[in-house]
Amino acid sequence: MKLDVRMPIGLFFVLVGALLTVYGAVTLHEPGASPTGVPIDLVWGAVLLAFGIVMVTLARRARRLGV
Amino acid sequence: MTHVAGIDYAVMGLYSAFVLGIGVLLRRSVRTSEDFFLSGRAIPAWVTGLAFLSANLGAQEVIGMGASGAKYGIATSHFYWIGAIPAMVFIGLFMMPFYYGSRARSVPEYLKLRFDEKTRALNAVSFATMTVFSSGISLYAMGKLLHLLLGWSFDASILVAAGVVLAYIFLGGLTSAIYNEVLQFFLIVFGFAPLVFLGLRAVGGWPGLSARLATVAAANGYAPGAYTRSWAFMGHAAHNPVGVEWFGLVMGLGFVLSFGYWCTDFLVVQRAMAANSMTAARRTPLIAALPKMLFPFLVIFPGMIALVVTPPATSRAPSAQVAPAPGAAVTVTATATAAAAAPAGVVPPKLDPRTGAPLRDARGRVVLDYDLATPMLLLNFFPAGLLGLGLTALLASFMSGMAGNVTAFNTVWTYDLYQSYVRPGAPDAHYLAMGRIATVAGIAISIAAAYVAASFNNIMDFLQLVFAFVNAPLFATFALGMFWKRATGHGAFAGLVAGTLAAAVHHGLSLPAGASVGVKGGYLGVLATFPSELAQTFWTAIVAWVTCFLVTILVSLATRPRPEAELGGLVYGLTEKPRDAVAHWYERPVALAAVVLGLTVLLNVVFF
Structure with a gap:
């Protein structure tokens, strides 16, 4: 395959996840940052980051194995 | 904002x-x-x-x-x-x-x-x-x-x-x-x-x-x-x-x-x-x-x-x-x-x-x-x-x-x-x-x-309506084409046109409850009233499909079919069944389909 689609998808979610995680941590105690009482930027940012890392790892592994 | x-x-x-x-x-x-x-x-x-x-x-x-x-x-x-x-x-x-x-x-x-x-x-x-x-x-x-x-x-x-x-x-x-x-x-x-x-x-x-x-x-x-x-x-x-x-x-x-x-x-x-x-x-x-x-x-x-x-x-x-x-x-x-x-x-x-x-x-x-x-x-x-x-x-x-x-x-x-x-x-x-x-x-x-x-919002409503008429009979044409070798080109064409017209006529003769005559239907006279717009849409589709199905069959039977030799790979019964090139049983389309249907039944039961 020309380009493993998991690589750009993984990189996108790594960047967005990192952005949200950092933003969520910095604004944790600011009013309006958690309208529902859940620090959702921080939590969801970490989820996106983890998903992005899994996708990048799968793409790198596939490239190494030549599949 | x-x-x-x-x-x-x-x-x-x-x-x-x-x-x-x-x-x-x-x-x-x-x-x-x-x-x-x-x-x-x-x-x-x-x-x-x-x-x-x-x-x-x-x-x-x-x-x-x-x-x-x-x-x-x-x-x-x-x-x-x-x-x-x-x-x-x-x-x-x-x-x-x-x-x-x-x-x-x-x-x-x-x-x-x-x-x-x-x-x-x-x-x-x-x-x-x-x-x-x-x-x-x-x-x-x-x-x-x-x-x-x-x-x-x-x-x-x-x-x-x-x-x-x-x-x-x-x-x-x-x-x-x-x-x-x-x-x-x-x-x-x-x-x-x-x-x-x-x-x-x-x-x-x-x-x-x-x-x-x-x-x-x-x-x-x-x-x-x-x-x-x-x-x-x-x-x-x-x-x-x-x-x-x-x-x-x-x-x-x-x-x-x-x-x-x-x-x-x-x-x-x-x-x-x-x-x-x-x-x-x-x-x-x-x-x-x-x-x-x-x-x-x-x-x-x-x-x-x-x-x-x-x-x-x-x-x-x-x-x-x-x-x-x-x-x-x-x-x-x-x-x-x-x-x-x-x-x-x-x-x-x-x-x-x-x-x-x-x-x-x-x-x-x-x-x-x-x-x-x-x-x-x-x-x-x-x-x-x-x-x-x-x-x-x-x-x-x-x-x-x-x-x-x-x-x-x-x-x-x-x-x-x-x-x-x-x-x-x-x-x-x-x-x-x-x-x-x-x-x-x-x-x-x-x-x-x-x-x-x-x-012109109404023009788009009208166009979407026409598209719905054109789409409704399509599956009858494809189903007959793929699974009935006797279906002919004249039959398919006539079926599609008749199905589309039947959809327009059914829509024109019916109206959802509470709607006024116009893009919602009734423009040929109101013979039937449906409890909702969706009910009217579903029944219009059914009428279009049945019309297309019947007209395709009738016209096909009256016209000359293509020789079977020309239909290999295009019609069921004249095409070799595909063999699955997969390493594991669960990669087979049939196995995957069984899982999909089983889970769908389960969801219907849970939310019954």
Whole structure:
């Protein structure tokens, strides 16, 4: 395959996840940052980051194995 | 208007950069027209499967299904569990061998191989017209929504979105569209999943949501479970908010409309045709069916929640657009007890464009703007940061729907119309260039259609109506073509024309309850009244399908069939059964189909 689609998808979610995680941590105690009482930027940012890392790892592994 | 923070713009900017980057990276791999239109038939099944699903994930899906969730409750899941999954299984198991095995480059081209030139031309012209107008209507909906919610310029919104889609398809063709559809799929999942989590948490989970919707049901004159049970109240059209009885639902939606769309629409079939093997092509719709059956939780639940949730105290959403309590808003005539007990929601009323006052229906009830259910929930529950992700998911849904239409349009235009009737026999590079020109033209027509929709809303309603008439009989033509070797080209053509006319006549002689004569029907005289618009749509489809089926058979029997030797690979019984080249039993399409159907039955039982 020309380009493993998991690589750009993984990189996108790594960047967005990192952005949200950092933003969520910095604004944790600011009013309006958690309208529902859940620090959702921080939590969801970490989820996106983890998903992005899994996708990048799968793409790198596939490239190494030549599949 | 809601304030969009810098972080939100950063997420949207990153998304735009990535979709364009994918187009740029893939540009070098597009050398032939087959690379551009069919991805060189080299994409693995899981990628084509997610793209198959995502190409359908346009505005209608995300905004429209949320709106239906608020309007009809969990019964909207019929559009998935009855109205999509069985057809996706059918195309994967039984129809894909003919689409992929015949080496046709498009669905109209299959019709040419199986029937004749005129049947292909009819399908190609109607399909190409439909795709660009659908794309335009979607573009219009996006521009209007972003202007209303965020105060963004209508012109800038549609031009930027259309420009991004144009750039990545122009550069990387179908592969670029498919890769971006996979990114868009994950973005929509990750953008809406936290919305459902936060929304459900706010209403006390499923039990809390059921209790609140029971109050709304009572206020609207239904049994308490009418919004939270999918089948229990389908015995009679008057007992459920959809206004349809089970037979019309199963035959109209579950059979005619669903099979007509999922099994014959080139927009989705094109993704499977790009797969790297016959087995991968057959697995494409089956892989798509797995996430598809879970999408009601992602796109319908937000609408149901929006109808009854209390907005958070620190919500950044515009308070002026937050609706009064639906108990009061939905039923002014409801009992005082029911109205007082009904919970607050975030779905705003529909406003009269002239006076600015909330619109009321014939019974004096305030009409809610259901299309804003999901977007309003997003604005109420997402803080800066996550709001950027949610808005990007919305944009992604608009873009993936548009890209699906544009890639299908450029292929049908180039192969089925231009190469067949305008300039046959040119070198491949010429058709590749024409594909890129058609991409630009398709986007330009979409933008023009968006402005037409903005100026003359009724014209678009009328066009969508005509498209529905053209689509309704299609599955009868394909089913007879693939499974009855005696079906002829004259039969198929006559069946399609008769089916379309029958749809128009049925629609013209019927009217949904409470509607006025015009685009809603009754223009030939009112012989039948349906309890709802959906019931009328389903029965119109049934009439069109039956007419097409019978006329095709009758005309086929009266005309000369093609010799069997010419139908190998095109018709069941004259085609060798495909062998699955897979390493494990669970990779077989039949095994995957059994899992998909089993899970679908389970979901129907759980929400019965």
